[in-house]
Amino acid sequence: MLDRTALGRFISVLAGSYDVHAPVTACDGSFEYAPVRTAEGLDGTRTVTGLSPKGIFFPKDEVLFQYDGDGIRSGEASCRPIAVWGMRGCDARSLALLDRVFGSAVQKPGEERFQDPYWKARYDGAVIFGAVCVKPLSTCFCNWFGGSPSSTEGMDVQVTDLGDAFLLAPVTPEGEELLGRMDMLTQAADTDLDASREVAHRAGAMMSPPFSLEGLDRRLPELFHDPAWAGIAAPCVNCGACTFACPTCHCFDVQDEGRNGRGRRLRVWDSCMFSSFTLEASGHNPRARSLERVRQRVMHKFSYFPANYGERLCTGCGRCVAVCPVGFDIRKVLRGLGAPRDLKKD
Numbered sequence: 001m002l003d004r005t006a007l008g009r010f011i012s013v014l015a016g017s018y019d020v021h022a023p024v025t026a027c028d029g030s031f032e033y034a035p036v037r038t039a040e041g042l043d044g045t046r047t048v049t050g051l052s053p054k055g056i057f058f059p060k061d062e063v064l065f066q067y068d069g070d071g072i073r074s075g076e077a078s079c080r081p082i083a084v085w086g087m088r089g090c091d092a093r094s095l096a097l098l099d100r101v102f103g104s105a106v107q108k109p110g111e112e113r114f115q116d117p118y119w120k121a122r123y124d125g126a127v128i129f130g131a132v133c134v135k136p137l138s139t140c141f142c143n144w145f146g147g148s149p150s151s152t153e154g155m156d157v158q159v160t161d162l163g164d165a166f167l168l169a170p171v172t173p174e175g176e177e178l179l180g181r182m183d184m185l186t187q188a189a190d191t192d193l194d195a196s197r198e199v200a201h202r203a204g205a206m207m208s209p210p211f212s213l214e215g216l217d218r219r220l221p222e223l224f225h226d227p228a229w230a231g232i233a234a235p236c237v238n239c240g241a242c243t244f245a246c247p248t249c250h251c252f253d254v255q256d257e258g259r260n261g262r263g264r265r266l267r268v269w270d271s272c273m274f275s276s277f278t279l280e281a282s283g284h285n286p287r288a289r290s291l292e293r294v295r296q297r298v299m300h301k302f303s304y305f306p307a308n309y310g311e312r313l314c315t316g317c318g319r320c321v322a323v324c325p326v327g328f329d330i331r332k333v334l335r336g337l338g339a340p341r342d343l344k345k346d
Helices: 004-014 089-104 117-123 175-179 190-205 216-223 228-233 239-245 292-310 320-323 332-340 340-345
Strands: 018-026 031-036 062-067 071-074 083-087 103-106 112-114 129-132 158-162 163-172 253-257 262-269
Touching: 004 018, 004 083, 004 163, 004 332, 083 089, 089 103, 089 117, 089 129, 129 175, 158 175, 158 190, 163 175, 216 292, 216 332, 228 292, 228 332, 239 320, 292 332, 320 332
Parallel strands: 018 083, 083 129, 129 158
Antiparallel strands: 018 031, 062 071, 062 262, 103 112, 158 163, 253 262
C-alpha cells in the first residue's frame, strides 16, 4: 500500500533512477502525459488523456541522426530508463501492440523480424504503473477487445486508487522487484484487497455491453468493394485527428533537412487519412479519395493487422470518437460491418 501523502516521495525516488511520465492537468486545462519529478500536478480524477502515451516511446518528431563534414551522429536520447505512472489499461495494452510493430515486426515474404532501435531503446526496460479505471467514459469500449477497466496487460504494476491510499499490485517480476526497493510501502490488509475488487467491479458495471467482432477480420476482405463504404466515409473530412489521438496508429514519414554540408534526418508522425500519404512521385495517388483512405484505416486495424499478428489494432480507448469534429464513431462502423445488410439501409 502507498499512502496518498507518500505519493510525492514515491515519485521522487522513482525519478532518481527513471525518466518519469504521468498524466498531468496543465494550467490551460489540458490533460496530457508529461515528464514529472514530483507528484505536483498529477491528476488521477480524470480518465483518458487527450493524446495517448505512445508519444513517450514513439515521439511525434524525433531526430534519427545528424551529419556534417565530420560524419554521422545519432540523435540525442536519454540513457535513463522510462517509468510511466497512472497509465490506463487501454493504453498499456496499446504499447504491447505497438511493440509487435516496432519490437518484432513481420517482414513479408520471408517473415523475418524487424526491430526498431529507437523504439527499443525507450520501451525495453520501461516500467509501466497501470491504473484501474474508476470511471470509464461513455466513449470507452475496451471490453470489445477483451479488456476491462481493471486489465493488466502491458503493465508491470497495477495501481488502484482507494482514496486515502493506493494499492500497488505487481504484475511482472520487474514490477515486483521495483516495489521491493520502495521502503514507503506497507502491506495491504484484506479490507484493502476487498476494496480494490469493489472498485474494479463498479467500474466494470459502468461499461456498455460489448459488441461481438467474431469473424469480422475474415469478412472484411469480402466487403472491400461493398458500396457501403461510400456512406461510411461520407462524413469524414480527413483531418487526421483520429490517427494522432489513437494509441495504436503508427504511420510516420521520414524527412531530411540539410544545408551547406550539415543536416539531419527526422521521423515524424503521419496519417493514412491525409491525401498526400500515398501520393507517388509520378503524381499518381492510389488512395486519392476519402473513401479509399477511410477504408484503409478500418481494414488495417481489423483485417490486415489481425492477419499478420492475430490481434486487432484497437484497444477501445475511445479517443477517436471523442476528438472527431464530425462525430465519426468507429463503433457504429464496426456494428454495421458486422451486419452489412443493415449498414446499406442507413
